[in-house]
Amino acid sequence: MNTIAETRSKSLLYLENVSVSFDGFKALNSLSFVVEPGELRAIIGPNGAGKTTMMDIITGKTRPDTGTVLFEDTIDLTKKDEADIAQLGIGRKFQKPTVFESHTVWDNLELALNRDRGVFGTLFYRLSAEDKARIEEILDTVRLTHRAQEYAANLSHGQKQWLEIGMLLAQEPKLLLVDEPVAGMTDAETVETAILLREIAKTRSVVVVEHDMGFIRDLGVKVTCLAEGSVLAEGSIDFVSSDPKVIENYLGR
Numbered sequence: 001m002n003t004i005a006e007t008r009s010k011s012l013l014y015l016e017n018v019s020v021s022f023d024g025f026k027a028l029n030s031l032s033f034v035v036e037p038g039e040l041r042a043i044i045g046p047n048g049a050g051k052t053t054m055m056d057i058i059t060g061k062t063r064p065d066t067g068t069v070l071f072e073d074t075i076d077l078t079k080k081d082e083a084d085i086a087q088l089g090i091g092r093k094f095q096k097p098t099v100f101e102s103h104t105v106w107d108n109l110e111l112a113l114n115r116d117r118g119v120f121g122t123l124f125y126r127l128s129a130e131d132k133a134r135i136e137e138i139l140d141t142v143r144l145t146h147r148a149q150e151y152a153a154n155l156s157h158g159q160k161q162w163l164e165i166g167m168l169l170a171q172e173p174k175l176l177l178v179d180e181p182v183a184g185m186t187d188a189e190t191v192e193t194a195i196l197l198r199e200i201a202k203t204r205s206v207v208v209v210e211h212d213m214g215f216i217r218d219l220g221v222k223v224t225c226l227a228e229g230s231v232l233a234e235g236s237i238d239f240v241s242s243d244p245k246v247i248e249n250y251l252g253r
């Protein structure tokens with residue numbers, strides 16, 4: 001088995017001994033966590049385990065008190081601000097969808113594609129054949145081709161989540177962080193979301209935080225269980241869900 005130091009040379013994201021306290025309370029406690037290129041990873045754990053705080057550290061919203069946070073082996077994320085980190089290729093999907101409701105699905109994706117062009121660039125911008133093809137590809141990935149001309153307001157909750165994932169894909173992130181995507185979704189949408197995230201992870205790494213264990217099982221990937229700010233168990237869903245510590249701290253509650 002590789003030590004965490006050996007794993008570092010091929011990691012996309014590398015956290016080692018990361019700690020952060022809020023008013024003396026250790027939200028992360030010597031957390032170590034590695035994501036490889038092209039990996040889809042699931043994160044589980046009880047409320048207050050530090051899942052959101054970990055995402056905040058990766059995206060530069062929160063600074064760790066101690067520890068190492070590296071992207072692509074050499075980039076020290078603790079020295080970068082949120083905008084720089086987004087620019088480096090780390091996209092984050094928060095729990096609540098934030099699409100432009102009064103715009104069509106297509107226009108939402110076009111806006112997302114244009115985000116980096118600035119006001120001047122956007123004013124004189126004509127949709128290139130390449131951009132059009134990219135939007136069509138994203139629509140297909142997020143299962144919204146048939147709703148492209150629909151106002152986002154008219155989408156179901158699940159479809160809004162998919163649209164927002166599509167908007168993040170327009171930015172071509174190398175790492176996509178997704179927070180509780182299936183909360184509030186129908187069963188069918190939940191099943192489809194697992195398939196969709198597995199497809200997305202063929203071209204980039206994805207870290208998904210979820211409480212829905214059926215969904216986690218459908219993902220069929222390595223699972224990390226956090227508790228009290230550090231890793232409690234890591235491995236297949238069967239391995240993690242039969243760990244007595246995971247049952248005591250999370251599943252059995």
Ligand SMILES: Nc1ncnc2c1ncn2[C@@H]1O[C@H](COP(=O)(O)OP(=O)(O)OP(=O)(O)O)[C@@H](O)[C@H]1O
Nearest residue numbers: 022023026027045046047048049050051052053054
């Ligand atoms: N900015 C902050 N200021 C003070 N305390 C914070 C802050 N951010 C997080 N915490 C605390 O740190 C702990 C870890 O919270 P965090 O939100 O990371 O857990 P979580 O695993 O995401 O939980 P949930 O499943 O409920 O979203 C909690 O006790 C929380 O109250």
